[in-house]
Amino acid sequence: MSNRLETLDSILERLRISIKKNGLKNSKQREEIISVLYKNRTHLSPEEIAQEIRIKDKSTSISSVYRILNFLEKEKFITTLETDKSGKRYEIAAKEHHDHIICLECGEIKEFVDTSIEEQQIKIATLNGCKLISHDMRLFVVCSKCQKTTQSHQN
Incomplete structure (x- = not known):
């Protein structure tokens, strides 16, 4: 398993700066998705991420998870791994x-x-x-x- 190059707090702070730079409102869901990917230390599908977030926030929709994942990937907070069989899977980008x-x-x-x-x-x-x-x-x-x-x- 790869070593982390950054702490979760550091990534979340960069995320808050990126959100401001993009003129967006702060969103707890963006931070939750980053936290889920960071803490799971594995490659998760959008559905697995949504399922994990729904434990705390029942109102989480899969469409908002996809939208947030696109933003996080564009801003280079996460990376995508295409596995062919199971579709896109995501991991935190701050790894060796x-x-x-x-x-x-x-x-x-x-x-x-x-x-x-x-x-x-x-x-x-x-x-x-x-x-x-x-x-x-x-x-x-x-x-x-x-x-x-x-x-x-x-x-």
């Missing part, structure tokens, strides 16, 4: 760089960092006369649990 392994069967997402892969990517970019700015590596797999399930159904 990491890559993802995604099971195509169950949708489980694992984070990993491999320095040799990181070095190889820089080397490949340099050999092609380029400077690597960013990358997003997603390995799509069938995890060991799903392989076992598939094998037991075949027997």
Whole structure:
């Protein structure tokens, strides 16, 4: 799991500044979504986020969650991970760089960092006369649990 680069309080303070800069009213829901993503330390779907917020605020609508997620992504507070199988999932952006392994069967997402892969990517970019700015590596797999399930159904 990746290390946090920022505290929740620091992220919320930046959010309040961003809200003012964009001429918006303060919204408890924006802060709640950031808090849910920060505290869960995982990749959540909009539905999972809404479900978590409804524990405190029953009136939370899925459409407002989607609207807020779009704002938070545009302002770079959160990042999106497209997993193909289960749609968009979100995580807090204030984390050290990491890559993802995604099971195509169950949708489980694992984070990993491999320095040799990181070095190889820089080397490949340099050999092609380029400077690597960013990358997003997603390995799509069938995890060991799903392989076992598939094998037991075949027997």
